[in-house]
Each structure stands twice: as C-alpha cells, then as structure tokens.
Amino acid sequence: MGFIDLNNVSFKYKDNQFIIKDVSLKLLKEDFTGVIGPNGGGKTTLGKLMAGILKASKGDVFIDGLNSQDLKLGAIGKRVGYLFQNPERQIFAPTVEEDLTFSLRIKGIEKQQILIKAQEMMELFQLKHLANQFPFTLSQGEKQRLALAGTLINDPSFLILDEPTTGLDIERKKQLTNILKKLQKKGVGMVFISHDDDFINNLSTRIIQLIGGEIVADKRK
C-alpha cells in the first residue's frame, strides 16, 4: 500500500463533466512524483484530491491508510502538506515569524519549542533576515518559501506542490530545487504538479502524465 492511494477515483463539480476519470494510483513516500500534462488536463484537481481538499465523486482516496472522506483537513495537515499554486492564499499573519508560528501557538505548544522550530525553518528556507517583515510585500520567491516553511513546520511526511515554479526565475528555481532535495534526504515524500519540464526531469523519480483527466503514462526512472 502507498502513502496515498487512489482507487478508481472520478471527480466532477456538481452537474459538470468529469474532470478526473477513473484514476487509480499508489503514491510512495520513497518517490518524487511529477505530474505533468497540458493545461486544463486536471492536474490541480488531482492534487487537491490527493490532499483530501476535494473529495472524490466516485471511488476512494486513502491518505496514510485512512479514507479521505472521513478525514478532517486539520487531521490531514498533520500528514500531508499542500502548497497552493498561489502562495498568497496560505500566508496569514502580519509578520513572517508570526505566520510561521501561529498554528503552533494555537495548538498550545511550548514557547521555547516554537522558537526553536521557527529558527530552524527560517534557517532552512533563508527567511531569517525577513523575520519581522510584512509577508505580502515579499517577492514571489520569498512568499513561496514562507508558504512552504509554514506547511512544513507541522512535520508532514508527504508534500504536494501545485506549480511550485510559477513566478520563479532561474536562480530561485535552483534554490527551491536545493531545498526540496534537502527535504528528500529527510525522508519527505513528494508530488509536484508542474508543466516545467526541466524542473520535473531534474527532481522526479516517477513521472505521471495526465491528459483529459486520465493517466496516459506512468514511468519510473
């Protein structure tokens, strides 16, 4: 069994056509899975189904052995991190440091421990010099690193990234690649949805191609 299993999953919004058609997949933590395919092929929808943000219209999604229908997002967040295509949607607080730590504070974790964690994350994602900045004036790359750090501070063991290279230039793409490789070493499994061939080829161990809501290719390197 994979960390995330999709069994004959189909999805549609209300009365519209199916966006995902009878997809079955096993996603392993050991893999770096790239999901590629043309625009409008259902990549983002598939990612949201994997993360349990959307629930399957038909079929079942299992996350860490649990059916996503029964899982609340809060419970999923402890297992799977999801990076939205637009990082602005997952930045919440008036300073970078507060944004990183607010979920820990709400959960009532000890102050000292929060501080250590925040420092560790800011170090890893090169955000230290920005700790007291207003997050919405950061550059695209910085916002994205912040969103990633905020996701990873909960120690999920699996990450789903939707178009993580959008708006990043070559230098920042390299930075992101390096960070993701570090996470790989730590044993975090990953799925990235992207149309950026170089990025996918550079990182993936498995590439899934999605066209018209169906998997047309699934190859391991």
Next chain:
Amino acid sequence: MKYTIEVKDLCFRYYSKEEDTLQGINLKVEKGEVLTIVGLSGNGKSTLCHCISGIFNHLDKGSLRGEILLNGRSLKDLSRVDIIKQIGIVFQDPDTQLFSPTVEDEIAFGPENLCLETDVITYRIDDALRVVGMEEFRFSNPNHLSGGQKQLIALASVLSLEPEIFIFDEAMSQVDKAGKLLIKNKIKALKKQGKAIIMIEHDLSNLDISDRVMVLREGKLFDFNGSLS
C-alpha cells in the same frame, strides 16, 4: 532613422523606494523586430514594461526621467487613445487580466472601448480565437479555464486591439508546450507583419524566436551573454 520604440536614458524611481528601479535604460526596437529582455525577478523588468506602455503616464507612482519615443513622438505628448492604439501589453498574472463573463466578451472588451463597428469586432473575435486555438471556449466563463488557457485568452484579448507594438510580460509562464508553440508561431507571424515586439522572459527556452536578447540587471540593461547575474 525613426525607431518604432526608442528609449533614451530612462530612469524610474517609485515614491516608496529610495533608489532608482531603472537606472539609465537605452533601447531601440525596429518594425518587425523581437527584442527579448531577460533578468532575475526584482531587477525592474515589469517596471520597464509599465513605463514603455505608458501605464505610468497617468498613474502617479513615481518619478520618470529620460525619454520614451514611439515612432519618433514622445510618449508624454501622446494622448491615451494614441498610446492604446499603438501598444498592446499582455501581463503576467492571467487572473487579474480577465474580468468578463465570457471569453468572447473578454476579447471584445478592447475593440468595444475603441468604439469599433459590430462586424469589425466580430471578425476580430473570430480571428483572435483561431490564432490561440481556443475557438471551442468562445462562450466559456474565463473563471473555469486553467491558468495556461487563461493566458491564451489574455493574449487573444490584446490581439483583438491590433496594436503595432506588443509587450509580453512573462506571458507564457503557465502555458503548456502546445500553447507555447502556438504563441511563438503567432509572434513570428506578427513579426512578419512588421510589428515591434518586446518580450520579457525568465524562461531561457523561449529565446529562440528573438532577434536580440538583452539582460536587465539591477536596473541597467546589458547585452546578453548567456548569464543572468
């Protein structure tokens, strides 16, 4: 010689910043030429686009020094109508460029502002949709399209204005391979028609259609020699 676009010693400083974002830019683009400007984020690429397309002309965002000439006439002396008829700009973020309830209305928006006749507008909608290969989405709601499809519609909505000068500000960032090929072919066709084109890019694989490549680094423009920094 009159260039379609000529920028002389352009400096621009946002009121909110202490330093000039653009520090003495000089560039010339002729009819039928594609100039690509590459550079890392935060080096002023979008600011340059905004300056040339006259957006900063009436949006008081900062101080602009130097000169921008379109066909030999200074941007400062041109009316908004003149500027809009001459320059079309496709922006990076597709979500904030599309605001109409259907794709068709989106493409008609520019021509309607220019008070064109109904049959001209209809013809331009047909043409623009065909060029970007999105005919079947004519009556779709732009909200329901994917990022790349939205960028294709954003391009179509500028094509329908039929300007002489095109500025593409990272306009292909979310477009897939097939879409990129479509856009590149269209740019080649526009070039043949004698349009002047400035492309802003960070994806170096899109450089093959350009005649010249320059790099923008810390507010200054240099000839591109393969490295961004």
Next chain:
Amino acid sequence: MLIRENKIDPRTKLTAVILISSLAVLIKDIALLLGIFSITFIIALGFGNNPLALFKKLKKLALLFMAIIIIQSSFSSGIPLLRIGSITLLTIDGFTKGILLAIRMCIIIISATIISTSSPREIVQGLIQWKIPYEIAFMVSIGIRFLPLFVDEIKDTVNAIQLRGIELDKIPIGKRMKIYSYVLMPVVATTLMKSKRLSIAMESKGFGIYPRRSSFKRLKLSKVDYLLMAAFLVGAFTIVTVYLG
C-alpha cells in the same frame, strides 16, 4: 405560462425586480404582502426559475427571523404573547413586525432570482442601454464576476489554515474566532492587490478613453417584453392604489 428564459430582455426582468422590491419595502399590510409574495413566486416560476429550490437555503434564515421577532418584541410595548417570569419574550406587535420583515425579505430574495436567469453580460448591456454610465454598469458586472473567485479564495484560505494541522472543530469558540481573523489578512491583501492589477489591465485596453463605447451585442425589446413591462406597471399601480385606498 413558462416563457423561454433567454427570450426575455434583462430590462424586462429588471423592471419586475425593481417594482417588486419597491412594493415590498413600501407596503406594511400582511395580506397584501402575502399577495405580492405569491405573485413574485409565480413570476419567478414563469421566468424559468424555481424558487422552491431557494427555500432550502432560506430555511437557514428562519433562525434569523425568529431572532428578529424576539428583538422586535422586546423593544415594542404591546400585548404579551409569551413570557418567562417577568420577561416578555413575544408581543403581538413584535410578532407582526417580525413576520412582516420575514415576508419582505423573502419577496426581495425571490425577486432577485428573477434577474439571475440572465447572464451578467446581458444585464450590463441592459443597464447601458438604459443610459446608465458604462463605468457603473461594469463595476456591477465585475462585482458579479469576481464574487465566486472571492468565495473560492476564502475557501482556499480556510482550507490552508486547517491544513496547517489545526482541527477547527476541536478548538474552543473563542480561539476559533481568532483563527477566523487570520483568514481576513490574506483575503484583504490579495483583494487590494488584485483590484490594482485589474484596473491597470482594463486601462491598458482602453477602458474609459471615450465617453461611450460600442458593443458587439445589442439587446432589442420584443412585443412580449413591452407587454410584460406594461403588465408589471399596471399590476404595481393597482396594488399601490388598493393599499392607499
């Protein structure tokens, strides 16, 4: 009397909506309001909209109406209907006022669904041809267009907060309010940023360069439209006469 919805001009529908909602606000008589309510219901049905589907959603409003009735009661001195100890919970006066308000709101909500059978684009075109400045008409249309995006954004943000491992239903209500305040931040910030970019994009395509703009679609009122509008006007006039007379 089902009329093919797309054949009716949005202006005819707008006329109906304006008349009905003005009547609902103006009239304070329960019997008449109930009459207007049923007429509105039939009109909505005739335009191809099923208000019954709406009632499921309106159910949620029932609580609000109850609250209004109680509040009205506590502020009006009248014959008490229900009291607990020395506290008057319901008065006849408060009860009627509350009911009136509830019917009114139902009328207005149902009448608004009449216009929703036209596309936003048609509505804008209708407004423009009614000589309403196109800038204003567009503001309305963009509002309609971006509302669902706005809702999506809020949903995504609430999802993103929960995905940080916060289990909302396990958190006490006070703390939960604090969490919801975190939703506001990204929503306001992105809305401001987006509206700025949006206006730049619109202006770069020449929005507002001329005092008027052309349109590749034009609406034409048909005989049925004129007939319907006349009927609405006569109907409204009759109701007002009955009410005042």
